[in-house]
Each structure stands twice: as structure tokens, then as C-alpha cells.
Amino acid sequence: MSMILFASVVRVRDGLPLSASTDFYHAQEFLECRRRLKTLALRLAQYPGRGSAETCDFRIHFSSSGDVACMAICSHQCPAAMAFCFLETLWWDFTASHDSTCISLASRPYAFLEFDSVIQKMKWHFNHMSPSQMKSCLEEIQEELEFQPPAVLSLEDTDVANGMLNGHTPVYLEPAPSFRMEPVTALGVLSLVLNIMCAALNLIRGVHLVEHSLQVAQEEIGNILAFLIPFGACIFQCYLYLFYSPARTVKVLLMLAFICLGNVYLHGLRNLWQILFHIGVAFLSSHQILTRQLQEKQSDCGV
Structure with a gap:
């Protein structure tokens, strides 16, 4: 039966x-x-x-x-x-x-x-x-x-x-099982460190511009956003690498686009090598996010 x-x-x-x-x-x-x-x-x-x-x-x-x-x-x-x-x-x-x-x-x-x-x-x-x-x-x-x-x-x-x-809907507070990601690699740790460094550089430069632009000109607003938006994108890239998130590919491509566009906009405030460094780190982080997959289920009862 x-x-x-x-x-x-x-x-x-x-x-x-x-x-x-x-x-x-x-x-x-x-x-x-x-x-x-x-x-x-x-x-x-x-x-x-x-x-x-x-x-x-x-x-x-x-x-x-x-x-x-x-x-x-x-x-x-x-x-x-x-x-x-x-x-x-x-x-x-x-x-x-x-x-x-x-x-x-x-x-x-x-x-x-x-x-x-x-x-x-x-x-x-x-x-x-x-x-x-x-x-x-x-x-x-x-x-x-x-x-x-x-x-x-x-x-x-x-x-x-x-x-x-009955006037109520029972809600259970037990946590659902979390996704298990593959172990962090040495290259992944390097990408995290470089990403945090790029985020810090963007934040420092962005805050510096805000502090010295009390009378903010129209063109300065663009520069400030070009520092702060990539800062947020770098932090979110770190999150995407460490934790599982639905639609990761779309989010990774979006963050990569923000970082690349922001650095291209900053041409003049950054030299070519600085821009290439930030974009290179963004590409490295994106690659590490997309290659770190959910851990395979180990089971002896597969079909």
C-alpha cells in the first residue's frame, strides 16, 4: 500500500x-x-x-x-x-x-x-x-x-x-530552516576585504564633499551621489556574498552597474588607475557572489 x-x-x-x-x-x-x-x-x-x-x-x-x-x-x-x-x-x-x-x-x-x-x-x-x-x-x-x-x-x-x-490567527515563532551556503574561500575573503576598503574610500570622499559644500552647487550633488551610491552598492555586495538572497543575479548586476557608472562619473576626481581598481574589485566581488552556491544536499535517498 x-x-x-x-x-x-x-x-x-x-x-x-x-x-x-x-x-x-x-x-x-x-x-x-x-x-x-x-x-x-x-x-x-x-x-x-x-x-x-x-x-x-x-x-x-x-x-x-x-x-x-x-x-x-x-x-x-x-x-x-x-x-x-x-x-x-x-x-x-x-x-x-x-x-x-x-x-x-x-x-x-x-x-x-x-x-x-x-x-x-x-x-x-x-x-x-x-x-x-x-x-x-x-x-x-x-x-x-x-x-x-x-x-x-x-x-x-x-x-x-x-x-x-476564534478571533485570532496562530503564529508560530520557530525559525524556518536557513539556507546553507558553500564555505567561504580565500579569494572570497579577499574580495570582501577589498570591497570594504572601496566602500570606506567612497564614504570618506562623499562625506568630505558634503562637509566642504555647505553651499552645495548643482554639480557637487552629482559627485556626492557618485560616491555614496557606490558605497551602498559595495556594502550590499558584501551582504550578497555572505548570505543567500533570491534573484541574486539581478541584484549583483544592478550593484555592479551602480559601481561602474559612479566611477565613470567621477573621472576627473579619480585618476584612471583608481577607477580601474574600484571597477576591478566590483567585478571580482560579483564573480565570487555568483560562484558561491547553495550547499548541495547530502542524501542517500535520491531518485
């Missing part, structure tokens, strides 16, 4: 379904559970990274991180560790093959229909794992669940109407 009956990928901010498995269950209890899953999807932003809700016949499990959440309807015989292992593997596969920008711009349900077949194959794989495969798959996730148990939601928590009638 299958233990994972249905799975879907949804967008966290509004519960928009992005992809889902095909189900062949038409019992009234299962259809009611599907309805509750859709209702719960609308409120995922209020919950922690992992949670479960139980009905008379089925369990709903969800796992969310960033813009995407994966949800499943499982039988009572399905161990929680197996369900969350499945959901986490599904999350990694979906986010690895779909850019966060495309996810945020999706405007219609099931925009990533081609991923449905991947969900089906993964669901079949987990439902037909051998005991030895299941043991190796579940050990790591079982430890995580013991350390940080998933939130347990009551049936009322999955019904928006009930939440309204």
Missing part, C-alpha cells in the same frame, strides 16, 4: 500551486484532505519550516524554505521522517531546476507542469524503497526531527474560517 499519496509544490507567499502529482484517489475523505491542504497552503508564511496536521484518515506534512514549500498527504502508516525526507528531497530538486525569479513571477496555477512527472517518479521511489534504503534515508532526518520537532497543527489551524471565528 502506498504511504505517500499526494504531493505538491507551492509558493509560500500566497499558496499558489506550482506543480503537483497526479492522484487516483476519489474517496470523500481524501478529497476533504486535499481541500484542507489547499487551505493550509494559503497560510504557510505564518508557520515554521516544518509542520504536520492530522485528519481521521490521513496526515498532511509540509516543509518550506525561502519562496517554495512542498506538501504531501500521507497515510497513517507513513513515518514522519520518511515524509519529511521526501519533501526535502523534492524541495532540492525543484529549486535546483527552477530559478527563484521564475517562481516569483508565476501568475497561474501549475505553471511548472513539466515537474509533475518528477514528483510522480519520486513518490513512486519513496513508496517502493527497500527497508535498507529507508533506514539509511531516515537516519539523518530523524535526528533533525528529534532536535527540532515539526509544528503540530490541529484541524482548526488548517481552516481559515475557523481561525477568523
Whole structure:
């Protein structure tokens, strides 16, 4: 008997379904559970990274991180560790093959229909794992669940109407699991140091111009902004390297453009070598940001 009956990928901010498995269950209890899953999807932003809700016949499990959440309807015989292992593997596969920008711009349900077949194959794989495969798959996730148990939601928590009638909406303060980035490299540290130095130089020159321009001429305003905007861009580049952020490529290109345009505008206040140094550091930092990826999920239960 299958233990994972249905799975879907949804967008966290509004519960928009992005992809889902095909189900062949038409019992009234299962259809009611599907309805509750859709209702719960609308409120995922209020919950922690992992949670479960139980009905008379089925369990709903969800796992969310960033813009995407994966949800499943499982039988009572399905161990929680197996369900969350499945959901986490599904999350990694979906986010690895779909850019966060495309996810945020999706405007219609099931925009990533081609991923449905991947969900089906993964669901079949987990439902037909051998005991030895299941043991190796579940050990790591079982430890995580013991350390940080998933939130347990009551049936009322999955019904928006009930939440309204009770006069409150439960909000859980447990943190969602954070993204793990690859380790910082020596070249990455160098780019951070140089970027901070460039930011400091821009800030000092910008503040110096402000202090000596109490009667600010029109042309001086441009010079001040040409120092201060690249200063902010350098600091934001440091942030993008250290922490994961959605749509990183767009943000990196935008910061690089600000720095390059600002330094070109400052031709005359800076010599050619100074301009090339600032632009070179910006390109080095951009390269380091784009090459530092999310850490690969180490799992023995891949499809």
C-alpha cells in the first residue's frame, strides 16, 4: 500500500500551486484532505519550516524554505521522517531546476507542469524503497526531527474560517530552516576585504564633499551621489556574498552597474588607475557572489 499519496509544490507567499502529482484517489475523505491542504497552503508564511496536521484518515506534512514549500498527504502508516525526507528531497530538486525569479513571477496555477512527472517518479521511489534504503534515508532526518520537532497543527489551524471565528490567527515563532551556503574561500575573503576598503574610500570622499559644500552647487550633488551610491552598492555586495538572497543575479548586476557608472562619473576626481581598481574589485566581488552556491544536499535517498 502506498504511504505517500499526494504531493505538491507551492509558493509560500500566497499558496499558489506550482506543480503537483497526479492522484487516483476519489474517496470523500481524501478529497476533504486535499481541500484542507489547499487551505493550509494559503497560510504557510505564518508557520515554521516544518509542520504536520492530522485528519481521521490521513496526515498532511509540509516543509518550506525561502519562496517554495512542498506538501504531501500521507497515510497513517507513513513515518514522519520518511515524509519529511521526501519533501526535502523534492524541495532540492525543484529549486535546483527552477530559478527563484521564475517562481516569483508565476501568475497561474501549475505553471511548472513539466515537474509533475518528477514528483510522480519520486513518490513512486519513496513508496517502493527497500527497508535498507529507508533506514539509511531516515537516519539523518530523524535526528533533525528529534532536535527540532515539526509544528503540530490541529484541524482548526488548517481552516481559515475557523481561525477568523476564534478571533485570532496562530503564529508560530520557530525559525524556518536557513539556507546553507558553500564555505567561504580565500579569494572570497579577499574580495570582501577589498570591497570594504572601496566602500570606506567612497564614504570618506562623499562625506568630505558634503562637509566642504555647505553651499552645495548643482554639480557637487552629482559627485556626492557618485560616491555614496557606490558605497551602498559595495556594502550590499558584501551582504550578497555572505548570505543567500533570491534573484541574486539581478541584484549583483544592478550593484555592479551602480559601481561602474559612479566611477565613470567621477573621472576627473579619480585618476584612471583608481577607477580601474574600484571597477576591478566590483567585478571580482560579483564573480565570487555568483560562484558561491547553495550547499548541495547530502542524501542517500535520491531518485
